Structure formats: structure tokens, C-alpha cells
Amino acid sequence: DDGNAYLAAGLAGMGVLWLPRYMAGPHAARGELVPLLEDWTMDPMPMYLAYPPNRNVSAKLRVFIDWVDELMRRHAPAIVPAASGPGEG
Structure with missing residues (x-):
């Protein structure tokens, strides 16, 4: 890994x-x-950033989130949801 x-x-x-x-x-x-x-x-894999919901997003965390978001937009393929077929959600 x-x-x-x-x-x-x-x-x-x-x-x-x-x-x-x-x-x-x-x-x-x-x-x-x-x-x-x-x-x-291969299908792209989603990536999540998790932090405790009971805390405000600090300036440091916001900068980190924005940095990771920008890296992923530049270097990782976009995840496009599969089209729903007949009778599917």
C-alpha cells in the first residue's frame, strides 16, 4: 500500500x-x-478527507483541503457517475 x-x-x-x-x-x-x-x-477510486464534525475548519485545515483538491483536479481522473439504466435510481 x-x-x-x-x-x-x-x-x-x-x-x-x-x-x-x-x-x-x-x-x-x-x-x-x-x-x-x-x-x-481501472475505475477511479473516490478520495475523502475526514475531520471531526464538531470542530470549525481551521485556516491550516482549509489550506490543506484546498491543496489536496487542486492536486486531485490536476493529476487524478474525474469520477463520472455511471448512467442509470431503466428502473434504476
Whole structure:
């Protein structure tokens, strides 16, 4: 569950790995990693920031939330809800 360790193992030639583009891209551009199965994708996973509901959002927490939000908007694929079929919500 450690992306940096996973990346290091891949760079050391220890096998095939799946990484987000923002982690693999710079290494692929330098030829350190070779893209495989490029037309295969995984569904994006949601990310949540949690903090106690009984507290006001401090200036530090607001800056952190805004920073993470901006990073995800720039580097992570958007999660698009699946279209509902007939009879579904």
C-alpha cells in the first residue's frame, strides 16, 4: 500500500506494476518504465478527507483541503457517475 515502494520495485526491474499516470509518467518519459496494456484502465477510486464534525475548519485545515483538491483536479481522473439504466435510481 506504499506507492513509492511499489514504484521503486518497478524501477528495480522487479516485475509489472500498475501506477497512476502522475507517478509513472516522468519515469516512462525517461525510458525507465515501459507502458504495457495501455488500453486497459481501472475505475477511479473516490478520495475523502475526514475531520471531526464538531470542530470549525481551521485556516491550516482549509489550506490543506484546498491543496489536496487542486492536486486531485490536476493529476487524478474525474469520477463520472455511471448512467442509470431503466428502473434504476
